[in-house]
Amino acid sequence: MTGFALGVDQEEWCGRLRALSARRLRPLAEKGEPGRVNRPLLAALGEEGLLERVFVSGALELCLLRESLAYGCTEAETALALQGLGAYPVLRAGSPAQRERWLPGVRAGRLVAAFALSEPGAGSDAAALALAAERDGGGPGRAAAGVDGVDGRGWRLTGEKRWISNAPEADFYTVFARTGEGPGAKGVTAFLVPADRPGLSGEALDMLSPHPIGSLAFDGVPVGPEDVLGEPGRGFRVAMDTLNLFRPSVGAFAVGMARAALDATLAHTSGRGAFGGVLADLQAVAHRVAEMATRTEAARLLVYAAAGAYDSGSPEVPRRAAMAKLLATETAQYVVDHAVQLHGAIALQRGHLLEHLYREVRAPRIYEGASEVQRTIIAKELYREVAAR
Template structure:
């Protein structure tokens, strides 16, 4: 399928998603508390079948879902994306037991997932992780001590969770260190956690673990952030994990992380495109009806040209997102470059479009509760998470020079 052309059925489905978001998801989003997991909203995403599609659809479909939801309800878009980000490593690299235990609950919206990669000293530099996974030789484990002072235990909402059981003779580790700026923390039911199993090995010494929230020694705190979705920090005080918790292979967790990010980076771009389109739509409506200088705002050439620039950049970003997603679905060799390009262009474009929309609306757009005030807070974070814009430029340059050497 050409990257620049959607099938009529896809276009119709996007319109249906926007309508569903306005009718069923926005009311639930409005009842949610900023900075907290909105479980009724997550459950409704499950009832609508959108969460299950995270595991049955390709990258382009994921982008279309995120873009459509973002136009109508950014909270629903973010809730969907965070479920996918946290659970995709389980879907792609988990054992049958891990998938059976968690994926149905994620799909129905009864279990909340989180992707725990960033650390206080290792955000964009994922290969510099400091969370230690220290091997144990003893056959029996001792329960970790209670929560350190000032921290609340991370408690899973899943009352059916079973105590940790480790077969004698299996590999086991204890996780010690911190994670920070983790979406859905500390309220998630399980975490995809990346920890260093081999010191000094860089990206080759990282392992991905599936860590249920009720593991002893795991605690967390919520962080008060500019963006309204839940973000927190996690502390690992000798948290026990075993071979049964490994996602993929030991010391190959960096592949798990990058594989997940290559899928989700274009869809971060789709989220940004959805916000840009919402801001553009609001600006078109406002400038068409706003009286100014003896006419309408749209009659001013400077305004008309600005709106045209907003539309141009939004469409260009959309096309690059679709192209990157299509490349992923087709197994193209240049996915890392295309994913980085899509995220970079789309998030930077959305920042420009939303900021320009605020400028054209004037002071009313700065009032709490205005759509653009909401988008202005939402649009800043995507330029940082899942690899800051500077990191994306580094990836693009690295891939370009690698292609040069091959040719």
């Protein structure tokens, strides 16, 4: 890929993904129950090898995958992304035993993963987590003496997580809790918590979302050293490593929705009769479509640039990832909103593509760091670079 265009092989792959979304994934998504995990859809993603691609792809390939699926089936894109978000910490920071136990099922679409970071009082400020991990005499199935020289004492998790995608239906959760090794982000540990662990319960929240979003209650949930992802007190780094990869691909999800809305608008305005011609003949319409296309292209290129920075190991990843998510999600909101306006009342009819996109496009401006948080990250990185010079 150059700075401005994808290669022929990449374009062909994206075309195949869009066709697959329409042919196989969209019908499965339409059969799903809103607010529930669509396990047949997950199984299909596994059978097609797309869940596997999440764990072996670089950031650019992940962006192309998410953008292409979003164009044809946002539910499939979201199901795939949530598997990656919940299980990527296991891939990067998990022990060989953890990876062997959980990742094959995730890749096959048999096991549902979830990323449990947000809390009632800690959404945008992830370092303000309150879920407490208090030291216990021993972890599940472990003696206090430890195993292989590792401290065998465990913890008890007490508190709440909220707005967790795939909760309460996930089979396991990547949970971030305060173990207190230091203040703020320095005292957070990541744990892999199976859904059947004693003391863990959850309930669904009634949200504007086709997939489940719920809250989790931790009533002295036992976890041991074998459940830690990475090292105690280093969990915030696990979370940020995951978000730095997935933030540009959230932008890719948004770009996929924007491109779908733009293509629908081009088709509609070029064929809809109005005032003795077609809508596209009206300068006000044509100029608005031109603006929609320009913003979409700018967002697409910024997403690809952020993905390229991640794949090359650039130190600019936090800033570029934040820029990509910010511009792409705000652009998608703009494009979908104007697409609805240019379509008129038909776009608000239940089942219409734009009615669907209008509901879907709002959430990405909030999750994995709201737009305001992305602006804060960008500014901090810019001033940090100035100070370094």
